[in-house]
Amino acid sequence: MKTKTEQFKTLAEKALGNEALQEALARACGHIGRMRSNAFQNFPEGETLRDQAHRIKTGVMDNLEVYLQRLETSARRLGIKVHRSPDAADARQYILGLIRSRNISLVVKGKSMTTEEIGLNPELIKNQVEVWETDLGEFIVQLAEESPSHIIAPAIHKSQKEIAELFAKKLGVPWHDNAEDLTMVARKFLREKYFRAGMGISGINFAVAENGTLVIVENEGNGRLSTTFPPIHVAVMGIEKVIPGMKDLAVFLKILARSATGQKFSTYMSFLQGPGRTDEDDGPEELHLILLDNGRSKILADPELKPSLYCLRCGACLTACPVYRRIGGHAYGWVYSGPIGATLAPQYLGLLRAKDLPMASTLCGTCASVCPVRIPLPDLLLKLRQRIQEQGGMTYYEKAFIKVWSVAQNHPSGYRVLPVLARKGMKLFPGLFPKGIPLSEETFHQWWHDENPD
């Protein structure tokens, strides 16, 4: 996708004015959020597991290179070909090289945010390779020539009617007005692709260093199909996805699906341990694993921001965030959105290029309260704000405002007078303030004073 983080304010404003999007977001985020909280309410050990998950991730990041080397060795022992990619261009080149040397013209893809991150599809299309996203949400987004707007529900922003129109137009199928028929259209269309494709590309949820197991978690089965039938399977993973052992895997598996969709386990968890064997009917002839850095080492070297690499990509912080709930994923202008996207974008893209994203948070802390690995997201966002300010990423007015604010907050008289002034300002210059926030009749101070005359 094209990075548009600089246009955050315009995109967010547009999203706020889009009624259909507002409705879709309210419904989807409300529903997914409730599923998550029910799942944890019925799972008392969940809180301890989240602590454990945080500790495991901290340990991995402190010794990442050791675990990566261990993973390489054990994956090679299983017959997996391992390649390290320092950046996105190298990963794209490696995949393209495989495609060329084997004369592949059709590629199927299981869901992978990492391949979105490296901009793989445009590169493949540019090189005349037919490529199909097979996750239903990703497939819809691909047909619409858009990008995913949520990590686990990529087409969260599209209504059934829009999807019906899209399928009729792009696939030439009759109009279907229910989700089941539309799903079957996609199922039928994609089914033959798995058998014809020369390559299947997927992401990875976890890679186990001690024995080389690659774990893919999904609900639809498209991940299994894409990694079972094409003769070559290429798995692309960010280097932070390595975990030490199977014991650790158990911890993550118990909290991942609960955090993402409120399920105990997702429908399919595939533990891949090498290419298909001669005594098995299927499975790929070759399995390639790309270990992608693409800026991760730089984050790793930053002791304050390191925890942003703990992310499992479950999407819980997006769904929970009051800002994401109103503006959706596209407004962030990058592959990862919501609180985690706002944390990662300035680190991957440059502080000033994504300077508005860390500001788009109320710092209410809901994101941290749902994160399965307890990433302290509000702390990270605050640190990023500070660094952006240090790099001159704030306008004169923003700096002036903060100065006045800090003076007023430090003096009782200022603290009393500021709300009065603010109310006056809002009445005099209504155009300067967000629409739709009603002004109360009196300030909180006045109300408190009236209620408690002593």
Added chain:
Amino acid sequence: MKTRIELLEQLEEELTALRCRAYRAYSKEEFLSLLNSLLDTFPSPKIALENRPWIQSLDLDAHIMKENRHLLHLPSKERRKALRENNWEAAHTVQIGIGGADYALADTGTLVLFSSSSGGRWISLTPTVHICLLPIERILPSLDDLFPLLAQEENGTALGSAITFITGPSRTADIELTLVMGAHGPKELHVITLLF
């Protein structure tokens, strides 16, 4: 510690919540009549059978063949090559896949399949209906009871190229959060527990 029957009850409860169908067969006769009546609900099904030893010993070929049913016969030698070269189309029109489970996890309603014992991955994946046979002694309380067993198998490599955990039929909710079964994998998952 839960008894076998208690574990089975817990598993059945989870399976039902996941929209699977759970059955019990207390004898081979009961199993065969159950399987046959299940197959009868499909007009002229094309069926594929997994060939793990204990399923072969049930001699299902002979017991379920009727004139309106088609059993996919795959070459016994170089099956992998043959499938890849000419039989994938045939395999992909199979509506019902009958196979076994290596383990089941009671607390999550999960079936665990080793590709080494199922001879591959497709029978639980491409058919519209997956009928899974589960010997009752293979039910474990949870994931924590399974992992030590996997570790015993020499890094797990004896288990094949894929260990697949199946928790319910294939599903999606990508269109307005409407739950649809059979997104890409099986729409129906029937689990028959064998108590004989």
